[in-house]
Amino acid sequence: MTDTPSSEIAACSLVDVDYRYGDTIALRCVSLRVAPGESVALIGPSGAGKTTLLRVIAGLFQPSAGAVEVMGRSLAGLRPGRELAGLVGMMQQQLDLVLQLAVKHNVQAGYLGRWGTLRSLAALAFPIESTGARNAIRRVGLEDRIATRVGRLSGGEQQRVALARLLVQDPDLVLADEPVSALDPALADDLLALLRDLVSDRPGERPGESMAPRALIASVHQPELALRHFDRIIAMRSGQIAFDKPADDVTEKDLDLVYSLVARAPTPEPAAAGQ
């Protein structure tokens, strides 16, 4: 289950993390540990705190209490930007692509933390692509759309662009907030399979380099998809972890409990919290 050799650095570890939005307590006393190479699905009803948890792990939100470490490093001490970008990257619920730019430029933005000013300007001005970006675009199957403006792509294609950008950024810990909520079931299956494969298969950028295996945490609304594609399921409810077990051990009853409407929610949940 969650016990990995304790000598190994955790891809991410949270100890007693709380997060509040003003008076709303969105996370309370959340502790978890994810090992490199693991793939974890976050499930739970709307408003359970999945997005909040991912944003805390990504270093976008400072926890109100508790400690967050990514690859053994405390996020509190990290400069946002370059350093953080190599450790953790996130695909947001809204994709946050620049719709006016071509696929390749959106994907190459994954390099910005490592590129200097001149290099990033040249990549915009000249029709050249870095091999890394071209590979990432090929792996998500968008090779023939490489110069298309992202605003002209379908939702599923945009999802793939966001994924390719994340591959280029190449963080140790990949977070994804509802990467498939906007897709039809068949596409959702494809994309999750792709996400998992891409995360687990991590060729070193320079030959001979050994890279730590990536870890993946993704929030997923449909439990069937979570069970099919992930090793481990963490269920959230009212800001707390309801259960945390290997996907194979999750029963119907577990799911019923998490999603049942007999809410013990401390705050009135808006009908459609989140997006």
Next chain:
Amino acid sequence: MATVRPGEALHTGGLGALGEITSSAFTPDLSWDTIRLAAIAAFRTLMYAVAGMSIALLIGVPLGIAASGVLFRNPLARFGVVVAIRGFLAVLRSVHEIVWAVLFVFALGLSPVAGVLAIGIPYGGILGRIIAERITDAPERPLDALRATGASPFQVLMYGQLPIATPDLVSYLFYRLECAVRAAAVLSFVGLGGLGFRITIALDDLNYDEAWTSIYALVILVAGIDLWSAQVRRRLL
């Protein structure tokens, strides 16, 4: 034009002239000479407008980016620079191009440079403000995603705010170019050659047919810019 005094415009001769001017609209002078002169004047007007817009861009792009404040990490430096540059841009555009033209003609004489500067300076102030606004109005979420990849403020500007603002800005630039053409035509009433000048001398000679040739040239010029703009926008959107 200079001969019209208040009160005179409404007496019988004035009404007669109005009728004559109106009916001449259907009989513009289409002789080769007039058309040639109108075409040259139209080209000249366009060049004033284009040169004026180039100066406006030289002023507006860097100052607009600076005035948006996105390149400054230090809030105090940002505040200082933003306030100073916004103020400067406001001064540039609060003086009308005709007033700038009078000033420059006074300083430089009847030189094309005076006309170009008279358009370029106030338009630079306007563009600077619009560019700053478009940059600060860019949606935060895609910018946050860029920052999360470790991008510097300048990289975020190049990969985020500027491309996001570009389609709107290009539309606006074309609109401004159209305004600049009209302004250039008006400026030639101050004595800088161009379509306005042709219209003035034709009217002074009571040569209404010829005046209409120049007016139609202006209409064609503006319509041409409109067509061009539609084409560019279609490619951008």
